[in-house]
Amino acid sequence: MTTPAGRPARRDALLLSVRGLKVYFPVRNGSLGSASNSLRAVDDLNFDIAAGETLALVGESGCGKSTTGNAILGLVDRTAGRILLDGREIGGRSREARRPLCRDVQIIFQDPFSALDPRRPVGESVGEALFLQDGLRGAALSRRVGSLLEQVGLPASGAARYPDEFSGGQRQRLVIARALALEPLLIVCDEPTSALDVSIRSQILNLLSDLQERLGLAYLFISHDLLTVRHVADRIAVMYLGHIVEEGPLEQVFEASRHPYTQALLSAIPLPDPKQQRQRRAPPLPGDPPSSIAPPAGCPFVTRCPDAEPQCRRTPPPLTRRADGRKLACFVR
């Protein structure tokens, strides 16, 4: 593994810290009649990612996963909180604070079809950052683009072709090549396989894990596919309504989840095995997640929780570290 000077080479060293992150979006008309006039997409999030590791962020639609990823990239404004990469604040207003964002943190979105400019040869898209940031030109640029394409399993000669000549899986490879151009330390993968054909997904997952192995990349892996998450992640953070409710090593959370929401989520995954699935099927968790515009006063999960006690309705439970090492936000468990 080659690491330019000044970059954390050691795996497992703390890479990213998110502290007290809040992202509130303004709501135009308070149609719900509540005093609050903002949508709390992300509400006081704290987590860390070590170099070379994969942290999965899971939870239901609208719980704030993408907003968290976007906030790390500076793609949405934070309402509050700090984001530290390798100990340095990133994403502030100053040029110096923004610099690491262009280089050390990259993002891959779900939809590889809209991610590439259809009117430009893909080599230009893949090499754009090298051209703009590093001033690479001519043969040096082509060589580097060619080797990026090869790194993601495409022929170097593909650089001259246009996006519509590539299949969905190949386009996602191109998007990954572009993300790798500046040798990032962290890639936010926002549902990187959910727009792809099922028979192509494992190719992309293998590519991501191969790149992680070779380049020591860390991933924030956003997904609602819990079986994929179980396969790829080292740690998992479960979000509900803008909060992390449980966080821990992957095995610990999958084998013995403690938060009632995590338990409901895990038992709702239909397993691709009829015998197993028919045996384990549990009565579904009733209800829908509440609105992030008018969240419950206490625990965000209180409206659906089978174990709720009076205090759960009054105050939100803090996310605290438990004896077994995991973090949990629940008064009862």
Place this chain on the structure above:
Amino acid sequence: MIASPNLSSVGAAAPLFEVERLSVAIKGLSAVEDVSFAINAGQTMALVGESGCGKSLTALAIVGLLPDVAERRHGTVRLMDHLLSELAPESLRAMRGTAVSMIFQEPAASLNPLMRVGEQVAETLVVHGRATRPEARATALGLLAAVGIPDPEIRARQYPFELSGGMCQRVMIAIALVAQPKLLIADEPTTALDVTIQAQILDLLRRLRAEHNTTLLLITHDMGVVSDIADKVCVMYAGRIVEEADVEALFERQYHPYTRLLLRTIPTLDGRRKTLLPTIRGNVPDLAGWPKGCRFAPRCPLADSRCALDAPPLVALDSDPQRKSACWHAEKVMERIR
């Protein structure tokens, strides 16, 4: 009663629903080819396959709702003693309300955005003669409650955009149930929903089946959903059914390389983590580029020269007559693909 050609050949043991050699073309290109299957009364069959393989077109052809660019080339569709494929459009429309109903993937998009959801259910009741206008409101509330909508009085007065995706899907199901159809076709009914909401909808479908003996054709790309609810499965690839089996048998043993590989690429709850997953080489071909011969041949580890030339028909296996596969090397699949 709707007039339909008499089918003397339909005996007591005949399946409730049968599709035979259905083919659909889009702008002259074959999109669904020779699709045949049968579903017994009260059974749930899953039609499973990747995006673009022709699942929705199959369903739309069955109910006569193909888009303008598509055309049914041939094939018969029979529900009980009605030959749907021979019915005039008006008769088919009448059947759609009564004998067969369909629900779609995007629940919000299938509801009228400008009408309160309670009225939409009530309207359907009146149109189908299930209730008079004065009764319809109360009956609609009962139906909304039956599909598990909380506070139906409040929800009935709301518009689709005020409801969550799961609730819209419940309203769609309530509407589909108005006529107490014999056959319910559900095209990816949970794909747009979160897993906890998906579990609620699957539970609801299971309850319907238990209470009304509804026959269900469920379209999905999710092998977990198949495992959860199907009795029987047809696997589609590039416009054709490549394998058919009872659900447990299919997961135990695969007679088509595509099914075999697909099941192996999906991570499981007890598999080894962080390993390289098995992959299927190449890409899903699109309509214009469907290979000659077996359409899976360019991606298939078992393919030989015959596969590239001749399309294997979907046939019962000599060694296992309960099973059907469209592969020249069906018997070798388990041993050759590990």
